[in-house]
Amino acid sequence: MFHTTKKPSSMTPHDRPMCVQGDSGLVLTTDPKPRLRWTVELHERFVDAVTQLGGPDKATPKTIMRVMGVKGLTLYHLKSHLQKFRLGKQPHKEFNDQSIKDGMRASAMELQRNSGSSSTLMERSMNEMQLEVQRRLHEQIEVQRHLQLRIEAQGKYMQSILEKACQTLAGENMAVASTAAGPFKTTSNNMGTTSTNLVPDAAIKDFISPHPPHTFPPFQDMNNLFTSEPPPPPPPLIDCLKKPSPFISGAGKAPIFWPDDLRLQHLGTPSATLVPPPPSIGSPPDLDSLQLEMYESKPPPLSPLLVGNDAMHEKKFDTSIKLERPSPRQSSGHSDERVNNNNNGMPNNSNPTMSQPQGRNSSFG
Amino acid sequence: MAMAVDNAFNGVAVSNYSTSTNNSDDDFHDLFDSIMSIDALPYSPQVVEVDGGTNCNSPSNPAEDREEEEEEFKSLRLYHLLMAVADAMFGDNKSRELAQVILIRLNELVSTSHGTNLERLTAYYAQAFQDLLDCAAVSGGVPNKPHHLHRDDHSPTDVLAAFQLLQDMSPYVKFGHFTANQAILEAVADDRRVHIVDYNIMEGIQWASLMQAFVSRKDSPPAPHLRITVISRGPSSRRWIGTVQETGRRLVAFAASIGQPFSFHQCKLDSDESFRPSGLKLVRGEALVVNCVLHLPHFSNSSPESIASFLAGAKTLNPRLVTLVEEEIEHGPTIDGDYKVQFLDSLERYSAIYDSLEAGIPMKNRARGLVEKVFLGPRISATLRRIGQPQRAATAAEENCLWGERLEKMGLKAAAISFANHCQARLLVDLFNDGYRVEELGSNKLVLGWKSKRLLSVSIWASSSSSSSSSSSDSE
Numbered sequence: 001m002f003h004t005t006k007k008p009s010s011m012t013p014h015d016r017p018m019c020v021q022g023d024s025g026l027v028l029t030t031d032p033k034p035r036l037r038w039t040v041e042l043h044e045r046f047v048d049a050v051t052q053l054g055g056p057d058k059a060t061p062k063t064i065m066r067v068m069g070v071k072g073l074t075l076y077h078l079k080s081h082l083q084k085f086r087l088g089k090q091p092h093k094e095f096n097d098q099s100i101k102d103g104m105r106a107s108a109m110e111l112q113r114n115s116g117s118s119s120t121l122m123e124r125s126m127n128e129m130q131l132e133v134q135r136r137l138h139e140q141i142e143v144q145r146h147l148q149l150r151i152e153a154q155g156k157y158m159q160s161i162l163e164k165a166c167q168t169l170a171g172e173n174m175a176v177a178s179t180a181a182g183p184f185k186t187t188s189n190n191m192g193t194t195s196t197n198l199v200p201d202a203a204i205k206d207f208i209s210p211h212p213p214h215t216f217p218p219f220q221d222m223n224n225l226f227t228s229e230p231p232p233p234p235p236p237l238i239d240c241l242k243k244p245s246p247f248i249s250g251a252g253k254a255p256i257f258w259p260d261d262l263r264l265q266h267l268g269t270p271s272a273t274l275v276p277p278p279p280s281i282g283s284p285p286d287l288d289s290l291q292l293e294m295y296e297s298k299p300p301p302l303s304p305l306l307v308g309n310d311a312m313h314e315k316k317f318d319t320s321i322k323l324e325r326p327s328p329r330q331s332s333g334h335s336d337e338r339v340n341n342n343n344n345g346m347p348n349n350s351n352p353t354m355s356q357p358q359g360r361n362s363s364f365g
Numbered sequence: 366m367a368m369a370v371d372n373a374f375n376g377v378a379v380s381n382y383s384t385s386t387n388n389s390d391d392d393f394h395d396l397f398d399s400i401m402s403i404d405a406l407p408y409s410p411q412v413v414e415v416d417g418g419t420n421c422n423s424p425s426n427p428a429e430d431r432e433e434e435e436e437e438f439k440s441l442r443l444y445h446l447l448m449a450v451a452d453a454m455f456g457d458n459k460s461r462e463l464a465q466v467i468l469i470r471l472n473e474l475v476s477t478s479h480g481t482n483l484e485r486l487t488a489y490y491a492q493a494f495q496d497l498l499d500c501a502a503v504s505g506g507v508p509n510k511p512h513h514l515h516r517d518d519h520s521p522t523d524v525l526a527a528f529q530l531l532q533d534m535s536p537y538v539k540f541g542h543f544t545a546n547q548a549i550l551e552a553v554a555d556d557r558r559v560h561i562v563d564y565n566i567m568e569g570i571q572w573a574s575l576m577q578a579f580v581s582r583k584d585s586p587p588a589p590h591l592r593i594t595v596i597s598r599g600p601s602s603r604r605w606i607g608t609v610q611e612t613g614r615r616l617v618a619f620a621a622s623i624g625q626p627f628s629f630h631q632c633k634l635d636s637d638e639s640f641r642p643s644g645l646k647l648v649r650g651e652a653l654v655v656n657c658v659l660h661l662p663h664f665s666n667s668s669p670e671s672i673a674s675f676l677a678g679a680k681t682l683n684p685r686l687v688t689l690v691e692e693e694i695e696h697g698p699t700i701d702g703d704y705k706v707q708f709l710d711s712l713e714r715y716s717a718i719y720d721s722l723e724a725g726i727p728m729k730n731r732a733r734g735l736v737e738k739v740f741l742g743p744r745i746s747a748t749l750r751r752i753g754q755p756q757r758a759a760t761a762a763e764e765n766c767l768w769g770e771r772l773e774k775m776g777l778k779a780a781a782i783s784f785a786n787h788c789q790a791r792l793l794v795d796l797f798n799d800g801y802r803v804e805e806l807g808s809n810k811l812v813l814g815w816k817s818k819r820l821l822s823v824s825i826w827a828s829s830s831s832s833s834s835s836s837s838s839d840s841e
Contacts, residue, residue, distance in 0.1 A: 136784070139785060139788070140788050140792075142785075143788045143789045144789075144792050146578065146581075146789070147543070147789050147792055149574075149578070149581060150546070150577055150578055151539065151574070151793075152577075153573045153576070153577030154539070154542070154573050154574045156573065156619070157569070157570055157573030158529065158570065160615055160618070160619065161525065161568055161570075162525065164615075165521065165522065165525055
């Protein structure tokens with residue numbers, strides 16, 4: 001309840017401040033700003049602050065204002081919003097678990113409606129229920145946020161593994177690359193039955209450094225390996241990469257292009273961000289068709305993951321950043337440009353070819 | 366038996382099939398029917414795509430209906446053959462020769478790299494059976510570690526690629542790791558020092574997200590000092606991509622990059638793979654957590670004795686928490702000794718996994734083929750080995766399934782799964798195909814399943830004598 005000079009009975013949560021008796025006068029005359037719009041972002045910050053302060057009960061408008069630190073936000077805005085929050089009005093809260101959300105929201109709304117004109121006693125117990133519901137909703141949002149962070153962390157870690165494996169791959173193939181018949185097109189995740197055993201075990205042990213200082217040259221050569229160019233004949237390339245392997249590949253015609261591709265995958269989100277296939281530039285139809293097959297399906301709903309906590313990006317896990325290819329590709333290849341675009345930022349930048357925006361307001365269900 | 370095989374070949378109705386023992390006829394028919402019929406429980410593999418519609422082969426015209434019938438017919442035949450092999454291998458009237466003949470026939474019909482889910486699955490089963498046959502022939506009945514080409518010799522490249530794919534296609538990896546991590550987080554919320562003993566660290570991926578969670582928890586003490594001790598096997602053990610030292614270095618680097626105090630240790634198993642708790646370095650005042658991930662994506666290369674000794678040893682240390690990720694087997698040897706039930710159950714499970722992977726990336730088989738080859742093939746073999754030797758174990762406790770029950774028998778008490786944990790699991794799984802389900806079994810177990818089939822479970826346990834886990838219900 002607002003602690004200003006108003007009759008409590010005239011307060012209803014549904015009403016905007018202006019409609020409330022007595023209060024409207026205060027708000028309008030003393031508050032020069034236009035009515036504040038509680039956007040998703042603002043509301044999230046509000047919720048954050050409230051949580052930090054120990055919940056909607058413990059938080060007061062003053063402390064919330066201090067914690068939020070949003071310029072132009074006055075106590076009045078906060079009082080109003082806090083009351084609404086306490087009573088269960090959640091205009092912007094959304095997350096994935098639709099059924100829970102709906103159920104809880106429905107019950108919250110109903111309680112709210114019912115309590116509009118009832119006695120104080122009933123209101124209080126209704127409020128408690130609403131608060132409980134609200135807390136659960138809130139907790140769920142927190143969980144989702146943390147889940148994203150954790151998935152990202154895992155993705156970064158995977159990147160370090162990939163990077164190391166790439167290094168060994170590059171080290172192995174540096175000699176090979178110079179004699180390669182030609183660069184070939186990057187296919188994504190063409191995990192064919194493998195025909196390569198490129199990484200002898202000893203080599204893995206040798207590549208220790210977590211912060212590889214000399215990533216550029218190997219990657220340069222790797223880029224050469226995986227760069228596209230107008231039609232290179234696939235067979236010679238395969239021969240170059242192929243080493244005698246202990247087991248026989250079945251139908252695998254195409255070598256494994258996974259290092260780049262996997263990294264490409266990680267550039268977007270840790271989950272299955274499938275980079276849309278670069279337009280065919282006349283590369284062997286075999287690889288192309290495989291690629292197209294890869295991406296026929298819609299990727300799983302990834303939007304929440306794209307909203308990353310930027311704190312994660314700033315962490316000094318530079319090895320993953322070094323994964324990005326700094327060297328400009330020599331050949332044309334759309335794939336390269338696209339990848340370069342990806343690589344210009346932090347590892348977790350969303351793939352520009354995906355339509356999701358980078359900001360926090362990306363779809364939350 | 367020969368008649369049965371012929372019938373299978375000709376696709377005659379099930380009722381003509383006679384197994385080696387008459388009693389199991391009815392059981393078999395029932396089980397078989399229940400598997401083959403579309404809308405019955407338990408889970409029926411995607412013979413015909415009625416469920417979910419995630420398979421892109423759903424027919425829509427009469428010609429395809431006929432095709433569908435043919436498919437169904439073919440699938441039936443495969444089932445016949447598989448069951449026949451199982452009978453010949455595990456049944457009362459064992460006959461290696463018969464099994465061999467059937468396997469030859471099966472190999473004509475299926476291959477691991479082509480065909481429908483069922484066909485590929487059958488091919489892997491056939492391979493696994495063949496291994497059993499070969500090993501048994503060599504060592505006179507006790508299969509040692511099979512050394513078939515397709516199992517142990519994957520290049521690290523392949524393994525890494527397959528692992529990457531598995532992670533992206535399906536929630537199995539993350540479900541296990543995140544659920545265990547969440548439980549750990551909650552249990553050590555107020556501790557300054559945490560020590561995790563990890564049975565099977567692989568590449569250490571599980572710990573990246575745990576460290577991140579430690580570092581970013583807001584209303585708790587700053588990130589605790591984390592120590593991870595890895596149980597490592599001797600040099601003969603199979604390596605995944607890198608060595609344990611590699612993993613350690615990587616974890617150290619990652620921890621440094623996010624500001625998590627961290628140290629890494631190893632504890633070697635004895636040569637007979639038994640675990641000696643005295644080999645661990647323990648520090649006073651630290652919260653001890655034991656982590657044991659036995660299912661995907663971790664390889665099943667540990668003998669049941671090794672796992673048993675580890676768990677027993679772990680219990681003596683009175684850990685704050687024990688997290689166990691294992692395959693969820695509904696018809697294990699402790700429940701029902703009949704190999705048929707176990708075998709069919711395993712068929713259902715792996716069919717479900719195949720289907721779920723297909724839903725993850727509905728494309729041609731190559732990527733999935735890699736995952737199948739690297740991860741599922743070996744698991745199928747391990748499963749068959751287990752089914753094939755139920756009498757080998759002296760007691761039920763020695764069998765390598767249902768480790769959770771074992772923990773319970775050892776005296777650990779169940780620790781509850783929190784709302785936040787359950788919530789996280791649901792949210793995670795929602796990111797993938799909606800055929801996945803998360804359910805809570807008992808008070809301390811979360812189970813991930815595909816459609817109606819339970820596949821993977823995470824259970825958490827606490828010592829009855831250690832201090833109770835923190836009551837914090839927040840996710841940090």
